[in-house]
Amino acid sequence: MLDLIIRNLAQRKMRTGLTIFGIMLGIFAVVVMGGMSENMNSVVDKSVILMANNIQVQPEGxxxxxxxxxxxxxxxxxxxxxxxxxxxxxxxxxxxxxxxxxxxxxxxxxxxxxxxxxxxxxxxxxxxxxxxxxxxxxxxxxxxxxxxxxxxxxxxxxxxxxxxxxxxxxxxxxxxxxxxxxxxxxxxxxxxxxxxxxxxxxxxxxxxxxxxxxxxxxxxxxxxxxxxGVKTDSPGELKKKFKDNLALFSMITVSAAVLAAIIGGLSVMNTMLMSVSERTKEFGIMKALGAERKSILLMTMGEAALMGFAGGNLGIAAGGVIIRVLNESNGTPMFALTPKLVLIALLFAVILGVTCGTYPAYRATKMSPMEALRNE
Known part of the structure; x- marks a missing residue:
């Protein structure tokens, strides 16, 4: 099955490459923005630990x-x-x-x-x-x-x-x-x-x-x-306040990156719809030869997942290079590429590919052999 999936994608090199590139850009944004959020979270955690159990007393008003x-x-x-x-x-x-x-x-x-x-x-x-x-x-x-x-x-x-x-x-x-x-x-x-x-x-x-x-x-x-005339923040309250502020920061930055990734995912749907349309005869012959709907579904969704996986890896690699360059040029780390972030980005890319490939795959399984061959 994997050989067939790779061969199908290789037959449409330009379209496959552009689709993977679109996903790569989206995941690149997720990695860079997520890296900034990860670093800020690390800074807050370490800062609170460094200040030990001190209570911060601030002016009221x-x-x-x-x-x-x-x-x-x-x-x-x-x-x-x-x-x-x-x-x-x-x-x-x-x-x-x-x-x-x-x-x-x-x-x-x-x-x-x-x-x-x-x-x-x-x-x-x-x-x-x-x-x-x-x-x-x-x-x-x-x-x-x-x-x-x-x-x-x-x-x-x-x-x-x-x-x-x-x-x-x-x-x-x-x-x-x-x-x-x-x-x-x-x-x-x-x-x-x-x-x-x-x-x-x-x-x-x-x-x-x-x-x-x-x-x-x-x-x-x-x-x-x-x-x-004073108000206080205990260590626990101070950490919660920092985390609440960071949650908003993370939501804004990561949401922008996820939006970019979803736009890249839509290119997967577009590519797969065009592929299904162009391969009407192929699906008709497969069904006429006894291929089950499940096999066609897995093959079509597998193509989408593989493009997501490839785009995700390229996006993580590109993001990692940019993060390293920016950290070195700044002198101190502003971004953190953590194993958790890498795993989330890769899973997101694959899930995005599968999700956006579901409808085209469903359309492929609904074709009847006679209708597919007649349309061709």
């Missing part, structure tokens, strides 16, 4: 928190420590694009994220001036080494929002690749960040560290009840 809230949070039973982070964009003109933006985290040197290991240089120390520890992605993007300077920008207080002010910080440390948001973060002393951005005694977010054995979910609720 305002953009920033006063540092006095840190002292109030530290007095809540079950809180081991609390510290503030001032978060800003490395370049305020950085808009749009895909992926994680480049961020500045102003934070106390003693509270920097040392779970991310250094590849060179040192961590921040108390008393550091305008020094910074940068993530792997930042170092790659700006071609930084220890001792180099990075230009941070901020919007000026003038009337024109296009006017920016800048400040150089000296790179004293570069982190290893973590596959988390910290690959795209510049860490600098909190007091210097507050001074440069004109936000003295202000922080964007406060991290509350629970005491050993304290349930972070319960502690998050106690902080909300004890400290006015």
């Amino acid at each position: 305002t953009n920033v928190l006063d540092e006095s809230k840190i002292r109030q949070i530290k007095r809540v039973p079950g809180v081991k420590d609390a510290f503030g982070i001032l978060s800003q964009l490395v370049d305020p003109e950085q808009t749009g694009g895909v992926g994680i933006p480049d961020l500045v985290f102003g934070l106390p040197p003693e509270n920097q994220m040392k779970e991310a290991k250094l590849s060179s240089g040192r961590y921040l120390v108390p008393g550091d001036g305008y020094n910074a520890v940068v993530g792997y992605g930042i170092a790659k993007k700006f071609d930084l080494s220890v001792g180099d300077e990075l230009d941070l920008k901020k919007k000026s207080s003038g009337r024109s929002s296009s006017i920016t002010q800048s400040r150089n910080v000296t790179v004293v440390g570069i982190l290893e690749y973590t596959g988390t948001v910290f690959d795209y973060v510049v860490q600098m002393p909190l007091d210097r960040a507050q001074k440069f951005y004109g936000m003295e005694n202000k922080v964007s977010i406060i991290h509350a560290v629970p005491e050993y054995g304290t349930d972070p979910e319960d502690l998050a609720r106690r902080i909300e009840l004890s400290v006015e």
